[in-house]
Amino acid sequence: MRFKKLLLIPFLLIWIVISCKGENENKPLKKENTVEAEFVRVVDGDTIVVNLNGMQEKVRLIGIDTPESRVNKRAFIQEKETGKNVQEIVELGKLAKEFTASKLKPGQKVYLEFDVQQRDKYGRLLAYVWLDDKTMLNKEIICNGYAYPLTVPPNVKYEEEFRECFRQAREKGLGLFKGE
Numbered sequence: 001m002r003f004k005k006l007l008l009i010p011f012l013l014i015w016i017v018i019s020c021k022g023e024n025e026n027k028p029l030k031k032e033n034t035v036e037a038e039f040v041r042v043v044d045g046d047t048i049v050v051n052l053n054g055m056q057e058k059v060r061l062i063g064i065d066t067p068e069s070r071v072n073k074r075a076f077i078q079e080k081e082t083g084k085n086v087q088e089i090v091e092l093g094k095l096a097k098e099f100t101a102s103k104l105k106p107g108q109k110v111y112l113e114f115d116v117q118q119r120d121k122y123g124r125l126l127a128y129v130w131l132d133d134k135t136m137l138n139k140e141i142i143c144n145g146y147a148y149p150l151t152v153p154p155n156v157k158y159e160e161e162f163r164e165c166f167r168q169a170r171e172k173g174l175g176l177f178k179g180e
Contacts, residue, residue: 039108044069045096058124061138065150069093096146115155145175
């Protein structure tokens with residue numbers, strides 16, 4: 001009799017693990033310092049607009065920097081930094097913007113994870129943006145080669161992951177690095 005009970009324990013444990021796994025799969029991402037928002041539109045490759053508590057907010061994705069998608073002051077700075085002309089930068093910026101837009105749909109739920117500093121000097125929210133499938137948008141963009149790492153302390157939580165993704169994307173010639 002005791003032997004039969006012992007045989008039952010592994011099956012019971014497997015059943016518990018399987019049923020707990022299924023329970024969490026459809027639940028939204030719940031992390032510390034995270035709020036739910038509704039995606040509205042893409043501004044450029046590293047900036048989106050969300051509806052948060054009934055207000056539209058611009059969100060700058062922490063830890064990444066995409067080329068500018070229009071001619072502006074920052075595009076000329078990137079020209080000096082990269083050695084590419086402004087038109088090339090804007091074309092690459094449009095590719096980055098398209099990639100970001102391909103990951104989002106208007107009305108989609110997103111989850112904003114904040115780091116130490118929550119707003120930049122322009123009043124934009126600073127966040128790591130998580131999707132329902134538990135992927136981080138910031139990381140997807142840089143891992144697919146559409147951004148450079150940009151570390152602005154004190155927001156450094158995923159700095160090493162982003163640098164490694166950037167290195168691999170560049171090595172593989174992904175995104176902006178095709179043909180380099």
